[in-house]
Amino acid sequence: MIDLRSDTVTQPTEQMKAAMCAAPLGDDIYGEDPTTNAFQEEMCDLFGMEAGLFVPTGVMSNQLAIKAWTAPGDEVIVERESHIFNYETAAPSMMSAVQLHTVESELGVFRLDDIEAAIRPPEYYYPRTSLVCIENTHNRFGGTLYPIDCIRELHQFCHGKSLPLHLDGARIWNAHVASTTSLREFGDAVDSISICFSKGLGAPVGSMLLGSRELITKAHKYRKVFGGGMRQVGMLAAAAQYAVAQHLPLLAEDHARAQQLASELKSIEQFSIDTERVQSNMVLLDFAASEMTAQHAQSILAEAGISIGMGMGNTLRAVTHLDLSDDDITRAIDIIHTCFRSL
DSSP: OEEOSOTTOOOOOHHHHHHHHHOOOOOGGGTOOHHHHHHHHHHHHHHTOSEEEEESOHHHHHHHHHHHHOOTTOEEEEETTOHHHHSSTTHIIIIIOOEEEEEOOBTTBOOHHHHHHHSOOSSTTSOOEEEEEEESSBTTTTSBOOOHHHHHHHHHHHHHTTOOEEEEETTHHHHHHHHOOOHHHHHHTOSEEEEESSSTTOOSSOEEEEEOHHHHHHHHHHHHHTTOOOSSTHHHHHHHHHHHHHHGGGHHHHHHHHHHHHHHHTTOTTSBOOGGGOSSSEEEEEOTTSSSOHHHHHHHHHHHTEEOEEOSSSEEEEEOOTTOOHHHHHHHHHHHHHHHHTO
8 A cells, every 4th residue: 555645654664673672761751761852952053932832742841832822712813724723623723722723825015904903802791812823834725834034024013012923833854855845944934833753854753842931931831731742762863863864865755756646646637736836845746627526536546546535625735744755755646646547
């Protein structure tokens, strides 16, 4: 089976496992795990942030940011198709007692007029707008980029309104490679950022929240409240550290393979591919104008040996990743062509 569902399906390499086994360990609850401490400092240096906090998942990292930036009864501005709104199980309402104000965008990029219109007036009967969140790359739009100039412009606007800007950077590594924007530039353009190691980089688990010392001190407390305090977690931090050092350069290959998929599948008449959206490691197969549904196509491909995930609406989403080779992509293209030729 060729697995195109997600870049989260990767398996740790033998070298990564060796790095995990060799990691010096301590009790992270006491702040004594040397591998985790060193890795947090390393990520702070990369992104130009004051402090970092290693956590199990990207959802926890985003939710810790929301918890630390807000007070109960506040409102957070998010993009309508964002991961925080769609895939984090209504956590802001449960964990932070805040509500989300969704705003439409252009492939994940906000218009400043729309953000200004979403900020609540100061009257007591409105919720207090306390945070703006963005996502880069954008999952539901197919791995599209939020350009650094647009982030800087939004950051400046938010500061003028006394609003912090949080970046869900689950795939910031892909944005970095695809845009050649440095990681420090992304860090400089936001007030906090969630970074993930278990997607394109291929670690088995782990994310990190980066921000000011004050923010991370608050988040550290809430990590314990959320059940995210860990003991000898340096084994997991070592896997993430190895992934950044060894697998980050390989993301360019994932992007090239996504471009190959898009280029060689766009002639199939049952679906369309917007090649302008293929900006990182995702390809959306859009069945909106077809008599076939994406679900039916998914089942056909599964029988032929292609595992592929559902995208937004009537689409399928193909994701390239570390565990796919050039041969896998060539085989996938041949199989998909054969499947749809026979219909």
